[in-house]
Ligand SMILES: [Zn+2]
Ligand SMILES: [Zn+2]
């Protein structure tokens with residue numbers, strides 16, 4: 001009691017995240033990559049981390065190595081070694097130590113052998129510390145059932161449905177009450193006999209509904225754990241998919257016990273990433289362990305087979321639960337920001353709206369693309385969707401859409417104006433944060449429409465497949481940069497004022513401007529004869545945007561390695577901020 | 584194969600009707616295999632002397648492989664017992680209804696366990712997180728993942 005958890009939705013939602021790698025995903029296109037002059041073979045950058053992607057069989061091999069090791073040391077069979085390892089959270093040293101200390105204790109705890117002497121009338125099982133005895137439920141059951149169980153001593157718990165176990169008295173399954181003469185039964189080493197139908201239903205339910213890999217005997221209070229061979233037999237035939245799910249659960253458990261490994265959080269994916277460089281908590285203040293399992297989209301779904309932008313590569317953070325790439329900001333700051341956004345969600349909700357009023361004529365403007373350069377249909381006024389300022393001034397050195405101009409201290413004397421100032425400050429960053437996410441999504445929506453048109457063009461004009469791919473690459477790059485930009489606002493919100501922050505914001509602004517220019521190009525109407533010119537422009541801009549993104553990522557990553565970033569709030573794992581920097 | 588759930592509940596009901604319920608427990612309603620109600624009171628000396636509670640069992644097609652949803656009825660003027668493992672909305676924090684459920688347990692076995700849980704109560708009080716829990720509780724107590732302490736049955 002006293003503690004419980006309701007399944008809450010996570011406070012972050014990153015379904016819109018995706019990323020592209022520099023290598024080509026689906027085809028060898030030498031002349032195509034030549035266009036983009038992206039170096040695919042360069043060595044690791046400061047914002048990249050070394051990791052390896054493993055598929056399920058590769059992880060199973062690691063598990064088998066551990067099992068073989070334990071068999072060699074303890075001289076037990078593989079089924080016992082596996083159950084001992086799972087019980088010990090795959091900590092081999094601790095398992096060996098405990099086994100050497102007292103093999104029986106750990107064999108009982110792992111559900112391999114029954115405790116001695118086996119108590120026939122065990123009291124209702126309570127948790128450790130509660131020795132209160134109550135009327136035996138086993139007894140209740142036997143008075144309820146018309147006959148009690150009988151069975152001859154089974155030699156092992158291998159799943160052997162057989163009537164030979166039955167004596168003359170007819171067996172009634174204590175769960176389904178079936179007493180047919182041809183009833184097939186099975187039991188673990190404890191001899192608690194049940195019909196095979198009930199075993200199959202029970203095992204299926206444990207695996208399917210409860211995602212449980214440790215399956216105990218069905219008898220009340222019996223702690224024996226079914227060996228894998230028993231489970232496999234119970235699931236033979238129709239249960240094949242459940243058996244596969246069981247093996248996935250074993251892999252997931254193994255991965256969760258190993259700090260060097262993390263299971264891909266994308267739905268339906270069974271890959272694992274190994275990243276020892278980010279296994280320790282202390283490493284997370286100097287590096288953002290963005291990793292990818294290498295797969296794209298939802299495995300098995302049709303979209304994964306196409307090259308559609310929708311089939312995003314499985315990026316996630318190795319260091320925290322955020323299931324996307326949150327570079328350049330480190331985990332602790334990213335988490336603080338998401339928590340702040342969740343806490344303030346009501347205040348900030350209005351920002352997500354897709355319509356605003358023209359700052360000049362007040363007519364309603366709807367945003368339906370990723371570009372933030374808006375032109376009012378009615379009065380032709382050009383303005384910025386984010387700051388609502390005139391577009392003409394964007395891109396000039398004296399105008400900064402990204403930087404928050406802090407009010408001087410004298411403006412905020414009383415508590416009320418202080419809290420208004422702090423809300424304004426937060427909304428500045430949140431507005432831009434949310435806008436990049438929204439713009440990325442709108443760009444993808446728009447591109448989905450364009451993609452179809454481009455494919456048609458390939459048929460009706462002399463353009464080749466490769467020649468119509470430049471848009472896709474550009475959309476992917478723009479999306480990737482928007483994700484970087486998005487997180488730079490989380491970073492800037494917590495950065496202490498000063499030179500370092502200003503340089504950070506200069507890089508941020510340069511990237512933002514480049515991305516907006518690319519986004520504008522992407523919304524140009526597509527006509528077959530204009531394609532070569534558009535292609536050149538888009539390709540050049542894509543290469544430029546890619547470089548700006550590298551600069552932001554690299555400089556921020558170097559800053560973390562050098563300990564250059566100072567915060568305006570207390571951040572887990574970092575030094576206490578200067579009193580003067582606190583906001 | 585006919586539904587295990589229906590066959591099993593038919594059998595349990597038949598035995599209740601022919602052999603009767605244990606002392607202090609009475610079948611109130613069992614019109615179908617979806618929901619049953621029992622009255623429950625603690626016999627002999629206890630903190631709940633003279634109090635009669637109503638227990639509601641809800642079964643899905645996975646019974647008895649998965650546990651029934653069990654709670655005290657708190658409508659029509661009925662109340663749940665004031666007990667450290669019973670919330671004021673009637674939900675019960677008991678491990679045998681959750682991770683320690685065994686398919687060999689029966690409806691009557693659950694009633695007896697809850698009866699003995701009440702009988703052994705030392706102090707009438709609600710769980711410390713009662714208000715917070717009740718505010719957010721799902722309709723079906725099985726949707727809650729209780730964390731059992733050392734004393735929950
Ligand atoms: Zn059965
Ligand atoms: Zn058993």
Ligand SMILES: [Zn+2]
Pocket residue numbers: 264265266269270271293294295314
């Ligand atoms: Zn994946």
Ligand SMILES: [Zn+2]
Pocket residue numbers: 289317318319320321322326330331334
């Ligand atoms: Zn992270």
Ligand SMILES: [Zn+2]
Pocket residue numbers: 358359360361362363376377378379380381
């Ligand atoms: Zn206008």
Ligand SMILES: [Zn+2]
Pocket residue numbers: 384385386387388389394401
């Ligand atoms: Zn602006």
